[in-house]
Amino acid sequence: MSKTPAKHNCSVCDEPSGLTCKICMKVNYCSREHQKIHWKSHKPECFPATITFDAKVGRHLVATRDIQQGEIIFKEKPLISGPLGKPDGLPVCLTCFKCISNNNVCSRCSWPVCDSGCEKAPSHANYECEIFTRKRIPSVQSDTTLYEKIIVLRGILQKSRNPSEWNKIQQLQTHSDARQDNPVSSLMLEQCITFIRVACGLTDLVDKDVDQVLGAVVVNAFVSDDSVSSADLF
Ligand SMILES: [Zn+2]
Ligand SMILES: [Zn+2]
Ligand SMILES: [Zn+2]
Ligand SMILES: [Zn+2]
Structure with missing residues (x-):
């Protein structure tokens, strides 16, 4: 022994x-x-936590000491992130999700970005930027729901670009049945499908993939709306 x-x-x-x-x-x-x-x-x-399993709540963290409010105990890269529109219609950078005061836009797609650094970031340049540029999809700040569709589009693109991340998105809880019965959720799903299939031109889009990504975001994403305006899915 x-x-x-x-x-x-x-x-x-x-x-x-x-x-x-x-x-x-x-x-x-x-x-x-x-x-x-x-x-x-x-x-x-x-x-300051250990991973434990409990039949009722599943896998979860238990603190090993008191944790202060706002204290960062670990950092994890989100599976996908996306901007959230501001109610006041201020432009939000598609890369760092900060509000933009100088009206700077991406030289390719014309959507809001802070500077050339944020413009070239792969999370924007390799994802929606090329689609928005090709399909000439305008950024409409007054339509804040357009911003929210970007995280869903980024999630859908992971299916072909990053299968291992895509698999993780598949494992997240989506409460699909409950959302189906809710008219607001159903409308949101419909609008996302139309935006991605028709406006963005992803013609081989599978409806249930959009339902999975949107549901995972709605149920699991962390939303920030202080210094940055974003949704992050872990
Ligand atoms: Zn230690
Ligand atoms: Zn010692
Ligand atoms: Zn930025
Ligand atoms: Zn761009």
């Missing part, structure tokens, strides 16, 4: 410890030196 170091002993030398990692409260050390040595291997697993 292999010897597992007791939880309260130093993670490096297994001697009795007096220090605990303050970020996660999960590992202990005998000295600052050993904490420093261990940081490189500990860093990826150091966050």
Whole structure:
């Protein structure tokens, strides 16, 4: 039987410890030196929560210490992100999702972007930019729902461009039945399908793919509307 170091002993030398990692409260050390040595291997697993399974809620995180409101405990790249229209009709950059005050637009598609850096970002240039340019789809700031269709279009494009990310989108909860019975949701789905198939010209579009992406966004996406105006799907 292999010897597992007791939880309260130093993670490096297994001697009795007096220090605990303050970020996660999960590992202990005998000295600052050993904490420093261990940081490189500990860093990826150091966050103040553990993944647990519960029959009722499924896979979830349980905090191992108090977490402050607004404290960042880990960062993860979203599966897809998209801009959200501002109620006041201010243009929103399609790359960084900040409001644009100087009315700068993309030199190719004429949709709002902050500068040439945001214009060239692959999340814009390789996705809707080429379609909007080819199909001459104008940016209409007063129609805020146009912005919201971009995340759905980006999601649909993942099917052919990034199959592994597409598979992750397929696994997300969408509450499809509940949305079907809701007239607002049904209209939104209809409009997304028309926009992507007719306006953007993706003629081989499958309706249920749009339902999956839109549902995943509506049910799971994190919405920010302070310094940036965006929806992020994880
Ligand atoms: Zn030690
Ligand atoms: Zn730690
Ligand atoms: Zn920007
Ligand atoms: Zn563009």
